[in-house]
Amino acid sequence: MFGHGRDLVLQNNGFLALGTVAAVILFFGLRSFDDEGRFNPLRAPMPQKVVREGGAPVSVVVDAQRDGHFVLDAQIGGRSTRMLVDTGASIVTLRASDARKAGIRPRERDYRVPFSTANGEVLGAPATLPVLTIGDIELRDLRIVVLPDDKLDISLFGVNGLNRFERRETTPDTLVLYTG
Known part of the structure; x- marks a missing residue:
């Protein structure tokens, strides 16, 4: 029983890590699209x-x-x-x-x-x-x-x-x- 609880904690930590990585990729990925929806990793700010x-x-x-x-x-x-x-x-x-x-x-x-x-x-x-x-x-x-x-x-x-x-x-x- 002790081993099963430890596996569950490791599994939850893995999901947490995977979720964090996905959130970071999503955040920076969305910032890399311009207002017309084109991918632009060097997106510049909007003009004045x-x-x-x-x-x-x-x-x-x-x-x-x-x-x-x-x-x-x-x-x-x-x-x-x-x-x-x-x-x-x-x-x-x-x-x-x-x-x-x-x-x-x-x-x-x-x-x-x-x-x-x-x-x-x-x-x-x-x-x-x-x-x-x-x-x-x-x-x-x-x-x-x-x-x-x-x-x-x-x-x-x-x-x-x-x-x-x-x-x-x-x-x-x-x-x-x-x-x-």
Whole structure:
């Protein structure tokens, strides 16, 4: 009788382990399908969306990337530009190649303002971006700094850009920028 009870415990532990493995596979498996039902193990977050009330934009909703960062899909000079939301950057910082989309082409002597970055100190060129568009929300006459492409992997949407919105809410998964 003692051996039978032990076999039953081992059998239950086996079912428990099998059930746990199945639940983990199901959880990660379901996360690997996109909204159209196609299998995509590298599924990216949903693109940002503009929420409207009465036809007017009231917010921009941005899902976190897998690494937890928020990336905006902006338009500069009518061309798509990905920008990392960076609350550690006091000013919107563009790679020189992204600034060129708006016709901003700093000369060597324009790179005179020192900035401390994760990669050390670098000289940036101050400028004004005529229009930066997120969805159909336009931010006009935005102060920026331009850095050489080799000093910055992705353009940064810094605090002065964030402050153009009425308010913002952040959870680990979502950033919401409110227009009013």
